[in-house]
Amino acid sequence: xxxxxxxxxxxxxxxxxxxxxxxxxxxxxxxxxxxxxxxxxxxxxxxxxxxxxxxxxxxxxxxxxxxxxxxxxxxxxxxxxxxxxxxxxxxxxxxxxxxxxxxxxxxxxxxxxxxxxxxxxxxxxxxxxxxxxxxxxxxxxxxxxxxxxxxxxxxxxxxxxxxxxxxxxxxxxxxxxxxxxxxxxxxxxxxxxxxxxxxxxxxxxxxxxxxxxxxxxxxxxxxxxxxxxxxxxxxxxxxxxxxxxxxxxxxxxxxxxxxxxxxxxxxxxxxxxxxxxxxxxxxxxxxxxxxxxxxxxxxxxxxxxxxxxxxxxxxxxxxxxxxxxxxxxxxxxxxxxxxxxxxxxxxxxxxxxxxxxxxxxxxxxxxxxxxxxxxxxxxxxxxxxxxxxxxxxxxxxxxxxxxxxxxxxxxxxxxxxxxxxxxxxxxxxxxxxxxxxxxxxxxxxxxxxxxxxxxxxxxxxxxxxxxxxxxxxxxxxxxxxxxxxxxxxxxxxxxxxxxxxxxxxxxxxxxxxxxxxxxxxxxxxxxxxxxxxxxxxxxxxxxxxxxxxxxxxxxxxxxxxxxxxxxxxxxxxxxxxxxxxxxxxxxxxxxxxxxxxxxxxxxxx
Numbered sequence: 232x233x234x235x236x237x238x239x240x241x242x243x244x245x246x247x248x249x250x251x252x253x254x255x256x257x258x259x260x261x262x263x264x265x266x267x268x269x270x271x272x273x274x275x276x277x278x279x280x281x282x283x284x285x286x287x288x289x290x291x292x293x294x295x296x297x298x299x300x301x302x303x304x305x306x307x308x309x310x311x312x313x314x315x316x317x318x319x320x321x322x323x324x325x326x327x328x329x330x331x332x333x334x335x336x337x338x339x340x341x342x343x344x345x346x347x348x349x350x351x352x353x354x355x356x357x358x359x360x361x362x363x364x365x366x367x368x369x370x371x372x373x374x375x376x377x378x379x380x381x382x383x384x385x386x387x388x389x390x391x392x393x394x395x396x397x398x399x400x401x402x403x404x405x406x407x408x409x410x411x412x413x414x415x416x417x418x419x420x421x422x423x424x425x426x427x428x429x430x431x432x433x434x435x436x437x438x439x440x441x442x443x444x445x446x447x448x449x450x451x452x453x454x455x456x457x458x459x460x461x462x463x464x465x466x467x468x469x470x471x472x473x474x475x476x477x478x479x480x481x482x483x484x485x486x487x488x489x490x491x492x493x494x495x496x497x498x499x500x501x502x503x504x505x506x507x508x509x510x511x512x513x514x515x516x517x518x519x520x521x522x523x524x525x526x527x528x529x530x531x532x533x534x535x536x537x538x539x540x541x542x543x544x545x546x547x548x549x550x551x552x553x554x555x556x557x558x559x560x561x562x563x564x565x566x567x568x569x570x571x572x573x574x575x576x577x578x579x580x581x582x583x584x585x586x587x588x589x590x591x592x593x594x595x596x597x598x599x600x601x602x603x604x605x606x607x608x609x610x611x612x613x614x615x616x617x618x619x620x621x622x623x624x625x626x627x628x629x630x631x632x633x634x635x636x637x638x639x640x641x642x643x644x645x646x647x648x649x650x651x652x653x654x655x656x657x658x659x660x661x662x663x664x665x666x667x668x669x670x671x672x673x674x675x676x677x678x679x680x681x682x683x684x685x686x687x688x689x690x691x692x693x694x695x696x697x698x699x700x701x702x703x704x705x706x707x708x709x710x711x712x713x714x715x716x717x718x719x720x721x722x723x724x725x726x727x728x729x730x731x732x733x734x735x736x737x738x739x740x741x742x743x744x745x746x747x748x749x750x751x752x753x754x755x756x757x758x759x760x761x762x763x764x765x766x767x768x769x770x771x772x773x774x775x776x777x778x779x780x781x782x783x784x785x786x787x788x789x790x791x792x793x794x795x796x797x798x799x800x801x802x803x804x805x806x807x808x809x810x811x812x813x814x815x816x817x818x819x820x821x822x823x824x825x826x827x828x829x830x831x832x833x834x835x836x
Contacts (some may be wrong), residue, residue, distance in 0.1 A: 235450055235485045236272035238310060238432070238458045239473055241501060242300070245464035248436065250511035254286035255679065256296045258504045265497040270489055271307055272456060273343050276300050277336075279569070280314030282319045282660055286668040290677040294339055294653040301340025301709045302717045308369070310343035311336065314569060316355040316631050317348075317374040320660045321570045321595070321803075323355070323603070325634040328641070332361045332656050337366035339653070345403055345432075347373035349571040352605035354629040360397045371432065372399035373827040376419075377407045377526070379564035381609040384422050391427045392547040399503045401456070406445070407568045409438035416445040420452035432456035436468055438528070440518045443471045450485050463502035466515040468528075474498065507682055510712050525552040526559070535580060547583055554579040561615050562599060563607030574599055577803040584828075586771045592619050594797070648673060662778070676732030681823070683712060761819050761830035767811050768835035775827050776800035778820050783833070787815045795833055798826065809835055819820035 246254040259276075266274060272744075277297055285293040301309060316323045317333050333344065344363045348355040356372065363370035372394030374387050391402050404419065411419075416433070423431060431454045435442040446457050459465070462472035477489045513535045521527070527535070539545045557569075558579045565571040574595045581664055582588045597619045598604065600611055626633065638659075644647065645658040648669040658665040671677045696711040707728050764771050776798040784796050789809045796807040813835040820832040 233455060233484070235454075235476075235480055235487050236456045237473060237487055237489065238273045238275055238456060239266070239269075239271050240275045240458055241266075241461045241464055243277060243279060243281055243312070245469045246458040246508075247280050247284075248469040249464060249467070249513075249516050250505075250508045251513075253288060253508055253511050253680075254504070255289055256291055258507070259296075260299060260503075262458070262497055262500050263300065265493065265500065267304045267306050268494055269307075269497070271645040273308035273310040274304060275310045275312065275345075275458070275506070277309070277341065278319060278345075278390060280299075282657070283664065286657060286661055287664045288680045290668065292653075292668075292672075292677045293657065294335070297336070297339045297341065305401075308342040309340055310345060310371075311341050313344050313346045313359055315346055315348040315359050317570065318359075318660060321573075323630045323634065324659065325637045326358045326631060327636040327638045328656070328659055329358045329631075331638050331652060332659075333359060333362040333368075335653055335656060337368050341368065343369040343371055345371045345373055345405075345434075347403075347405055347568070348605065349568050350373065350565055350605045351375050351390055353390065353397075355605050355631070356394070357397060358631070360394075360399060364398055365374065369396065369400045371401045371403050372397065373403045373405045375566040375568050376404055376411060377408070377564075377566035378410055379559075381564055382566075384419055387419060388422050390427050390619055391423050391429075393827065395427045395429055399429065401432060401584040402427060403432040403434055404449075404454075404570070406433070406435035406442075406632065407520055407566075407572075408526055409436040409442060410526060411435055411442040411445045412441055417448040417452045419693075420449050420454045424453040430455050432458065434458040435470070437471055438465050438468050438518065439520055439522045443475065446471060446476060447479065447577060450480070461501055463498050463500045463505055465834060469516075475668055480590070481787055499814060510682065521552060526567055527552060527555055528567050528572055528577070531567065531576050535576055544584060550583045551576075551579050554582050554806055561612040562596070563609040563611040565599075565607060570595070571599075571604070571773055573803050577800060581773055581805075589615060589618060591773055591805060591807075594806055603630050605630060645669065753764070758796065761832070763829050764831050768813055768816075769831045770795055770807060770833035772796075772798055772807060772826050772828055772832065772836065773832060774800055776805070777825050778832070779804065780821060781818060781820065781822055783815050783818070785815050785818055789813060789815060789835060796820070807832075811835060 242259055246252060277293070282293045285291040285296060297309070299751045313319070313333075317331065318324055318329065336344070344359070345362065346356055346359045351374065360372065374390050374394075376387070394402055402423065420431060420433075433446060433449045433454050433456070435445050435458070437443070437518055450457065457476060458470055459473040459476055460470040465472035474491060474494050475490060477487050477494065480486050513536070535551055536548060538543060539548055539551065555575060558575050559565065559567065562575060565575065567575060570575050574593070577593055577594050581591050581593070585591055589611065600616045600619045601623060638655070642655045645655055645666065646803075648666065649658065650654045654669060658669065668677070698709055700707045700709050709726055709728055711726055777800070779799045780797040783789060789795065790812050791809055793809045794806040795809055796806060798805050815830050815833060816836045817834040818832070820826055826832055
């Protein structure tokens with residue numbers, strides 16, 4: 232029986248779970264002196280969606296964030312979440328990129344690397360663990376916990392043994408969906424402790440309402456490390472509160488030794504900070520006991536809700552919940568964690584909204600079925616596999632073995648925009664978003680997504696920032712929350728539409744000024760409505776998305792099934808194909824534009 236050590240996730244997973252990863256570095260740094268005096272085993276502050284959010288929304292350099300946090304927290308280990316061969320992105324990277332990323336993260340201040348693979352495929356963890364050890368840092372191997380007909384204690388114990396054999400310094404049980412129950416936790420921890428001589432960490436979200444009980448049973452079974460979140464950012468899809476566990480263990484053999492008064496002081500600071508981000512609060516981040524039925528992780532729930540709300544189909548979220556386990560079964564029961572949670576969730580939404588299962592299949596589902604993400608835990612549905620990939624070759628080896636070294640090619644591709652290797656790696660993780668960030672930095676126009684704003688017109692009068700809009704018989708409640716910098720004629724505007732954060736790109740009008748332009752934005756959005764489909768040759772999408780590539784030109788001959796567009800929704804790509812043979816008569820969309828269902832994007836005759 233021994234002291235329990237805490238890792239606080241206040242600087243990463245807490246705000247990722249509750250406010251879409253929007254906390255700015257400027258709100259973290261003032262608390263660092265207080266956090267550094269607490270005595271945490273580590274502070275999780277990087278990885279997951281933080282990289283994407285920094286570049287895309289906050290217009291911050293994530294490497295600079297890490298460097299600043301390390302300087303402000305000299306006495307506390309910094310910890311990150313790393314997706315194995317995926318690093319922080321959604322594809323597998325070559326081994327030279329893995330090694331370069333981990334070396335640079337260590338150089339900039341990262342101490343503990345929690346390394347996981349969405350499929351628990353040990354082959355996808357090997358390079359990252361080796362690189363972490365080479366950098367002299369703590370390699371924490373991770374077991375992604377889930378339940379299914381093919382997942383049991385023996386499977387997880389074998390994975391734990393494999394992680395130990397790779398040289399991991401500790402093992403984390405990652406319960407990303409809050410699926411653990413108290414007695415299952417006790418059984419799993421005991422089995423691992425009996426087999427593997429390494430410290431165990433428990434990471435469990437509060438989504439189902441059982442996480443606190445699971446923590447106590449884990450501690451009683453020998454788990455020495457627990458993840459928590461300061462209470463102002465705890466509960467629901469986040470984690471159990473730090474102060475509560477400290478209080479529960481006080482005076483026992485497991486006493487954390489942490490000072491509740493110091494915790495109270497820093498929590499009061501973060502309670503005030505949370506109020507600044509109220510626009511990102513969601514009604515879908517509370518306790519949801521359905522997680523044990525549908526196995527939907529908390530962060531995934533809010534994404535699904537936003538997608539359905541954009542389609543005016545939020546009332547169908549129950550159908551999506553029921554579809555997710557069916558898609559998961561068809562794909563061989565992958566644990567639902569990034570990126571497999573997005574892969575399964577997006578496909579489930581498509582199945583429900585199109586009214587026909589697998590009529591539209593995302594590129595990521597195709598890649599998954601081909602073996603591009605690794606080995607599925609169980610056999611996939613053979614009919615679906617044939618439908619998705621046809622006669623294409625299946626990948627049986629470690630997917631990264633098929634990748635050539637790419638770091639130098641990435642460096643050449645981004646060119647002078649990259650000032651150092653860190654910039655090259657940012658571009659590698661998120662090519663479009665990373666390149667845009669580096670371009671805006673060069674131009675000196677990096678402006679974060681505003682939390683609130685006031686809209687001024689050219690006559691210095693103030694336009695309303697909250698109003699109702701009637702459009703095509705539908706009424707929407709709109710609140711203006713921000714506007715990005717003017718870049719020639721294009722502007723980014725930020726809204727809350729019926730409580731959901733939205734971003735649109737519009738062409739500005741002469742009467743608008745830099746601080747606002749909502750009237751022009753709404754006018755332009757309404758006037759850009761495309762025609763509704765009337766014939767078989769009218770190409771549409773099944774859900775709101777962004778078009779990231781147009782693959783055909785006007786006048787081009789196409790055949791049925793030929794890819795025409797590549798779209799992105801929920802960070803998943805989908806090919807939109809021709810429904811008939813014919814000639815491309817017109818294209819009503821360009822790369823980078825948003826698209827909505829029931830709008831003709833391409834006409835084929």
